[in-house]
Amino acid sequence: MTGMDLSFSAGTEAATALDAADPLAAFRHEFHLPEGPDGSPQTYLAGNSLGAVPRSAAGCVNAELERWARLGVAGHFAGESAWEPYHELLTDSLARLVGGRPSEVVAMNSLTVNLHLLLVSFYDPTPTRHKVLIEAGAFPSDHFAVESQIRQRGHEPAGSLILACPRAGEETLRLDDLLTLIATHGSELALVLLPGVQYYTGQVLPMAEITAAAHGVGARVGFDLAHAVGNVPLALHDWNVDFAVWCSYKYLNGGPGGIGGAFVHERYAGDRSLPKLLGWWGHRAETRFEMGTVFDPAPTVESWQLSNPPILAMAPLRASLDVFDRAGGMAPLRAKSEQQIQYLDFLLAEVIGDRVETITPTTLAERGCQHSLRVREPGPDGRAVHQALQQSGVACDWRSPDVIRVAPVPLYNTFADIGRFVDILDRALGDAAR
Ligand SMILES: *Cc1c(COP(=O)(O)O)cnc(C)c1O
Numbered sequence: 451m452t453g454m455d456l457s458f459s460a461g462t463e464a465a466t467a468l469d470a471a472d473p474l475a476a477f478r479h480e481f482h483l484p485e486g487p488d489g490s491p492q493t494y495l496a497g498n499s500l501g502a503v504p505r506s507a508a509g510c511v512n513a514e515l516e517r518w519a520r521l522g523v524a525g526h527f528a529g530e531s532a533w534e535p536y537h538e539l540l541t542d543s544l545a546r547l548v549g550g551r552p553s554e555v556v557a558m559n560s561l562t563v564n565l566h567l568l569l570v571s572f573y574d575p576t577p578t579r580h581k582v583l584i585e586a587g588a589f590p591s592d593h594f595a596v597e598s599q600i601r602q603r604g605h606e607p608a609g610s611l612i613l614a615c616p617r618a619g620e621e622t623l624r625l626d627d628l629l630t631l632i633a634t635h636g637s638e639l640a641l642v643l644l645p646g647v648q649y650y651t652g653q654v655l656p657m658a659e660i661t662a663a664a665h666g667v668g669a670r671v672g673f674d675l676a677h678a679v680g681n682v683p684l685a686l687h688d689w690n691v692d693f694a695v696w697c698s699y700k701y702l703n704g705g706p707g708g709i710g711g712a713f714v715h716e717r718y719a720g721d722r723s724l725p726k727l728l729g730w731w732g733h734r735a736e737t738r739f740e741m742g743t744v745f746d747p748a749p750t751v752e753s754w755q756l757s758n759p760p761i762l763a764m765a766p767l768r769a770s771l772d773v774f775d776r777a778g779g780m781a782p783l784r785a786k787s788e789q790q791i792q793y794l795d796f797l798l799a800e801v802i803g804d805r806v807e808t809i810t811p812t813t814l815a816e817r818g819c820q821h822s823l824r825v826r827e828p829g830p831d832g833r834a835v836h837q838a839l840q841q842s843g844v845a846c847d848w849r850s851p852d853v854i855r856v857a858p859v860p861l862y863n864t865f866a867d868i869g870r871f872v873d874i875l876d877r878a879l880g881d882a883a884r
Contacts, residue, residue, distance in 0.1 A: 646678030
């Protein structure tokens with residue numbers, strides 16, 4: 451297997467040694483991790499679905515509740531966490547995580563809402579250039595959003611929606627095939643919308659190459675970073691991406707339904723020719739409260755904001771971003787993550803063998819921390835194995851039709867968690883068969 455570190459060995463002592471050598475080990479204690487039914491800690495490998503809660507989150511939320519009680523409406527403008535510019539407290543940290551400039555990044559709304567807002571601006575079809583390239587296996591919300599935008603703009607998905615598929619018998623998308631589709635639809639292609647990390651397979655797509663190819667035929671490019679942000683290093687500005695959206699409840703630990711985020715490249719900041727849905731929070735902040743009805747856009751991505759945002763949803767994300775910053779950002783986290791990915795690969799090969807197949811690409815450049823596992827024939831039913839895992843205190847998820855997703859998150863998962871998971875999987879494969 452590519453990239454495997456042959457110096458790993460199985461067993462709890464080896465895991466303990468890896469944890470002892472981990473410079474980020476202390477960050478685990480900054481999170482509450484769920485307990486199983488018997489009160490023992492779960493092996494929490496579901497951070498790709500809902501990240502763990504930082505211990506400091508409650509304090510951040512309570513601080514705003516207290517300010518509300520103490521200050522009432524004056525809290526909008528008073529003090530260092532005044533609510534009117536509160537979203538700005540998140541910007542710099544988010545910009546570092548996605549590789550954007552602060553003027554290109556804003557925390558607002560939720561992922562699908564942001565996707566719609568940016569499709570309004572960046573899917574601006576003409577009679578000859580009206581096609582959108584997405585993947586056939588796109589997250590349903592993305593597919594629905596694009597389909598409805600195509601119809602909204604007077605076209606039909608049948609003629610305007612291009613679906614990229616893996617080749618027969620393969621699981622993941624090939625860059626060559628994407629480049630061929632982009633070249634084939636060339637002058638008819640208005641937009642390419644792809645994930646940074648594919649939610650089902652865990653594949654990381656080559657965002658810089660895709661962006662360059664799409665721009666080469668005159669199309670725009672957006673990325674859904676739901677599974678990428680906080681998982682893999684990103685450089686949206688340098689890659690020249692037009693726009694991106696993400697949610698914060700997965701690897702960013704922002705809490706259930708937490709505040710989403712958006713990136714728009716700075717070359718569009720002052721572009722008044724883009725169609726855009728407007729609201730008062732997109733107005734230049736200095737003069738917003740003069741209450742004029744001539745829209746004067748904020749000179750940044752903030753001009754896409756509509757409403758004054760939910761402070762109580764932003765507070766836990768603020769707590770989590772502070773943890774990311776103190777951990778040193780994505781470079782050290784990714785270094786640990788690569789080691790954890792290889793350790794899990796090693797243990798799966800060593801302990802589980804060919805009873806389970808990993809559909810995630812094997813090379814490190816093409817994967818984040820998520821491993822998408824499929825129980826091989828003639829083994830037990832995958833869903834039963836997933837249930838057995840849960841009953842034994844492993845939190846991981848099942849995605850139809852047949853994949854178990856496990857994600858060791860470098861901020862709070864240990865090498866011991868990975869070892870325990872593989873031991874429990876080993877047993878679950880037997881238990882589920884009975
Ligand atoms: C999790 C996820 C979403 C979720 O969308 P919301 O609008 O936050 O509910 C969207 N797209 C992808 C690819 C996801 O993984």
